[in-house]
Amino acid sequence: MSPDLWSLIWDILQSKLFLELVFIPGIAFIALFTVIVVWAERKILARVMMRYGPLHVGKVAGILQTIADTLKLLFKEFIPPRRAHKAAYYLTPVFVASVPTLALTAIPFSKDWVVFPSDLGLLIAFAVFALSPLLAMITGWACNNRYTVIGSLRVIFQDVAAEIPLLLSALGVVMLSGSFNLVNIVESQRRLWFAFLQPLGALVFFIALIGEIERVPFDIPTAEQELVFGWKTEYGGILFGLLMFGEYITFAAGTLLFVTLYLGGYLGPSFLPPMAWILIKMGILVFLLILIRGAYPRLRIDQLLSIGWKWLIPLAILNVLVTMDLIYFYPWILGG
Amino acid sequence: MSVVVRTLKPLCLAFTHMFRRVFTIKYPFQAPVIEDDYRGRIQFFPERCISCGICESVCPTAAIKLVEVKELEGFSEVKKFKKPQLDFGRCCFCNFCVDYCPSEALKSTWLVELAEYEKSKLTYTPYKLSKQPERPKLLPKPKLVKLEISKVRGAGHAPLKKERGKK
Amino acid sequence: MSEKQKLEEKWISWGPVHPASGQMRVLFQTDGENLLDLIPDIGFTHRGIEKVCEFRTIISAIPSVEKICILDASNVDLGFVKAMEELLNIRVPEKAKLLRTFMCELNRITSHLYWTSLMGAVAGFYTVLMWAINERELFLDLGAMLSKTRVSYIYIVPGGVRYDVPEGFKEKAFEILDYFEGRLKTLYDMFFNNKLFEMRTKGVGVLKKKDAIRLGAAGPTLRGSGVKMDVRKDEPYAAYEEVDFEIPVGERGDAYDRCMVRYKEMRESVKIMKQVLEMLPSGRVKVKTPWILPPGEAFSRVESARGEINFYVVSKRGANPYRVKIATPSFKNLSLLRHISKGSLVADLPILVFSLDPFPLDSDR
Ligand code: SF4
Numbered sequence: 077m078s079p080d081l082w083s084l085i086w087d088i089l090q091s092k093l094f095l096e097l098v099f100i101p102g103i104a105f106i107a108l109f110t111v112i113v114v115w116a117e118r119k120i121l122a123r124v125m126m127r128y129g130p131l132h133v134g135k136v137a138g139i140l141q142t143i144a145d146t147l148k149l150l151f152k153e154f155i156p157p158r159r160a161h162k163a164a165y166y167l168t169p170v171f172v173a174s175v176p177t178l179a180l181t182a183i184p185f186s187k188d189w190v191v192f193p194s195d196l197g198l199l200i201a202f203a204v205f206a207l208s209p210l211l212a213m214i215t216g217w218a219c220n221n222r223y224t225v226i227g228s229l230r231v232i233f234q235d236v237a238a239e240i241p242l243l244l245s246a247l248g249v250v251m252l253s254g255s256f257n258l259v260n261i262v263e264s265q266r267r268l269w270f271a272f273l274q275p276l277g278a279l280v281f282f283i284a285l286i287g288e289i290e291r292v293p294f295d296i297p298t299a300e301q302e303l304v305f306g307w308k309t310e311y312g313g314i315l316f317g318l319l320m321f322g323e324y325i326t327f328a329a330g331t332l333l334f335v336t337l338y339l340g341g342y343l344g345p346s347f348l349p350p351m352a353w354i355l356i357k358m359g360i361l362v363f364l365l366i367l368i369r370g371a372y373p374r375l376r377i378d379q380l381l382s383i384g385w386k387w388l389i390p391l392a393i394l395n396v397l398v399t400m401d402l403i404y405f406y407p408w409i410l411g412g
Numbered sequence: 413m414s415v416v417v418r419t420l421k422p423l424c425l426a427f428t429h430m431f432r433r434v435f436t437i438k439y440p441f442q443a444p445v446i447e448d449d450y451r452g453r454i455q456f457f458p459e460r461c462i463s464c465g466i467c468e469s470v471c472p473t474a475a476i477k478l479v480e481v482k483e484l485e486g487f488s489e490v491k492k493f494k495k496p497q498l499d500f501g502r503c504c505f506c507n508f509c510v511d512y513c514p515s516e517a518l519k520s521t522w523l524v525e526l527a528e529y530e531k532s533k534l535t536y537t538p539y540k541l542s543k544q545p546e547r548p549k550l551l552p553k554p555k556l557v558k559l560e561i562s563k564v565r566g567a568g569h570a571p572l573k574k575e576r577g578k579k
Numbered sequence: 580m581s582e583k584q585k586l587e588e589k590w591i592s593w594g595p596v597h598p599a600s601g602q603m604r605v606l607f608q609t610d611g612e613n614l615l616d617l618i619p620d621i622g623f624t625h626r627g628i629e630k631v632c633e634f635r636t637i638i639s640a641i642p643s644v645e646k647i648c649i650l651d652a653s654n655v656d657l658g659f660v661k662a663m664e665e666l667l668n669i670r671v672p673e674k675a676k677l678l679r680t681f682m683c684e685l686n687r688i689t690s691h692l693y694w695t696s697l698m699g700a701v702a703g704f705y706t707v708l709m710w711a712i713n714e715r716e717l718f719l720d721l722g723a724m725l726s727k728t729r730v731s732y733i734y735i736v737p738g739g740v741r742y743d744v745p746e747g748f749k750e751k752a753f754e755i756l757d758y759f760e761g762r763l764k765t766l767y768d769m770f771f772n773n774k775l776f777e778m779r780t781k782g783v784g785v786l787k788k789k790d791a792i793r794l795g796a797a798g799p800t801l802r803g804s805g806v807k808m809d810v811r812k813d814e815p816y817a818a819y820e821e822v823d824f825e826i827p828v829g830e831r832g833d834a835y836d837r838c839m840v841r842y843k844e845m846r847e848s849v850k851i852m853k854q855v856l857e858m859l860p861s862g863r864v865k866v867k868t869p870w871i872l873p874p875g876e877a878f879s880r881v882e883s884a885r886g887e888i889n890f891y892v893v894s895k896r897g898a899n900p901y902r903v904k905i906a907t908p909s910f911k912n913l914s915l916l917r918h919i920s921k922g923s924l925v926a927d928l929p930i931l932v933f934s935l936d937p938f939p940l941d942s943d944r
């Protein structure tokens with residue numbers, strides 16, 4: 077091979093984009109996050125329930141349990157339903173697992189560590205979130221099963237009810253920072269995190285986020301007590317693994333977005349690198365969400381809808397109005 | 413206000429319970445202490461048996477059958493009398509046979525790990541039934557644990573100080 | 580399309596192979612999320628225990644009779660034994676009566692805790708599932724001290740109870756009961772008083788007082804609708820006359836009230852068990868009983884954890900009863916399902932079913 081090619085490969089290996097795609101927030105980060113969070117979730121929930129949780133695989137506290145489970149899933153057979161639409165059945169899990177990763181491209185991990193720096197970063201993240209009900213819908217129809225159809229209908233109801241308050245409460249942040257660019261949003265929190273400037277917006281965003289990423293108490297589309305496993309009922313083997321993978325990537329993207337918008341993203345005292353700060357904040361948030369899973373039962377779809385439409389949306393609008401007033405009467409909070 | 417308390421209290425409880433004691437017993441490696449007179453495997457004392465057949469007639473599941481005992485099987489003194497043979501695949505461990513045996517020739521023991529790979533092995537001949545209960549070789553030797561209740565850390569299983577030789 | 584296929588098109592089946600249904604199924608029709616109609620379908624676990632009893636002596640029938648509702652073994656057992664004792668005309672020693680009461684209340688608690696765990700599970704609340712099962716374990720240990728086995732007690736037999744109180748039982752029992760009282764408060768904060776659980780169950784599956792009486796509800800389901808009826812008070816058996824306890828009742832008759840009635844019953848049971856332990860005299864626990872049943876018939880009522888359970892025994896002289904008829908509470912309660920499901924959603928279905936606390940084995944017999 078010519079030295080030119082070598083140097084080209086070397087350049088690529090050294091380029092920031094490559095690092096970003098492979099490490100943070102790329103493949104390594106996603107895989108590691110899923111492995112660790114699935115393990116941590118099982119372990120934390122086990123402790124809440126006074127159990128041990130994973131114990132034997134891997135010498136210490138069953139740390140390799142997730143990997144063992146993934147291997148098991150890899151070797152399992154797929155059994156598609158007889159009357160299923162085969163192409164959609166096999167393809168959607170791949171998309172479910174890959175689409176949410178796009179949301180991670182917009183998240184800044186430090187001032188100049190963004191895969192896809194854009195002035196519309198926030199909108200990109202939301203656009204990616206808005207795609208997930210579509211995939212669930214296709215899956216539900218493709219499986220041709222009553223449980224999956226009801227489950228996918230629930231996904232749509234739920235995402236509409238959660239997405240609107242999500243966007244509206246994020247609007248307050250956009251008004252305060254004056255930009256859709258996530259880097260600018262983080263930078264304008266240098267004085268005070270937006271969670272303190274707009275507690276109401278942060279609360280609405282948090283609740284709507286739980287609904288958006290379909291976790292307890294809003295894991296209604298996969299309610300196994302009534303719908304077996306909701307729109308994922310018919311999947312087995314690694315296809316199921318991919319669906320779960322997608323769920324945890326959405327989880328990662330959602331928590332990162334919350335940290336970026338309200339908890340000052342990568343900001344923090346300088347003894348740790350910015351990337352460490354965003355990961356620490358994310359870890360705390362993930363812990364909180366896991367704990368919530370241990371502390372609440374599931375709600376009903378009509379209750380989620382009434383929470384979404386009757387409480388979250390009016391509160392989010394109120395938040396926007398209050399923010400407007402604040403900016404008009406006390407322009408110094410903009411930091412200008 | 414009470415709504416907020418009622419919503420947030422479970423979250424606090426979930427958090428505090430993370431630091432309580434684990435209740436689970438890691439079974440094949442740990443095992444709870446089972447009293448000696450637990451209704452487990454039944455042990456037979458052939459020298460006491462008067463071959464009356466009460467155990468056979470009282471057994472609700474027809475697990476006991478009186479069978480002819482041959483010399484080869486290890487009993488020397490009694491030959492022509494029938495002795496109970498017990499099928500643990502049918503037994504429901506009600507212990508009526510133990511209760512109603514007039515000469516206390518049957519006794520229940522602590523052994524509950526009775527699983528076998530073949531169903532026929534569950535039928536205990538009088539000779540097999542008269543042997544001391546013994547934990548299957550397949551299982552690792554467990555650490556014995558005992559239930560302990562503390563107000564602060566909750567209920568859990570703590571290892572026994574000294575192991576009993578028998579188990 | 581054949582007739583059968585058409586039927587299958589119309590109905591969605593919840594169970595019998597389903598994460599939450601138990602050994603029964605509910606066929607339901609939906610319009611989106613709304614439940615239009617449902618049919619509870621039981622009979623998957625029919626074991627013919629009424630018939631089995633005809634081929635068993637009074638003693639050896641007990642292990643089978645207990646399996647009607649193994650979660651609540653002693654209460655079912657006591658019902659059968661009571662009918663037999665009425666036939667045989669036996670008077671039971673005082674200590675045996677108290678021990679029977681103790682065992683029945685212990686079983687009521689284990690059964691209600693098992694229900695709590697299932698209710699938590701169907702509400703998607705797995706923490707409660709584990710907690711309630713943990714607490715149940717304590718009582719199984721306590722029961723094992725008395726009856727030498729953990730679940731299928733076979734403790735109550737005609738003429739008394741089988742084993743006397745072992746050494747150190749009283750201290751252990753008080754330790755466990757005191758601890759459990761604290762845990763019950765925690766369970767209340769975590770589960771029964773949880774705002775989200777209340778949202779999930781309040782106003783769901785309303786059974787009005789009038790309907791509860793008309794449709795023949797039983798046990799906590801009946802009391803949840805505000806009818807103050809409990810065989811333990813109305814027609815006291817064992818030692819229930821001597822102990823002091825309350826009958827909790829609900830007001831609105833919805834799923835939440837039924838849950839709360841069961842929670843309060845657990846508290847009352849702890850109270851009863853403590854009183855019994857204080858009262859325990861010394862003496863015999865069993866009298867000798869004849870094996871041959873005289874001709875005649877007997878009827879017994881016992882308040883089991885799921886409601887009133889009735890045994891009607893006819894005997895025509897012999898070691899075996901001629902006919903045994905058993906009326907179980909789960910059957911009575913499951914037949915209410917269609918009535919209380921009016922205007923509910925699909926997501927309410929597990930809550931509706933488990934708020935009645937059915938045990939399919941109990942309803943099939
Ligand atoms: S074991 Fe007991 S009851 Fe059975 S035959 Fe021997 S003496 Fe009789």
Ligand code: SF4
Pocket residue numbers: 470471472473474475476498502503504505506507508509510
């Ligand atoms: S324990 Fe009961 S079922 Fe087992 S052999 Fe004895 S009488 Fe029969």
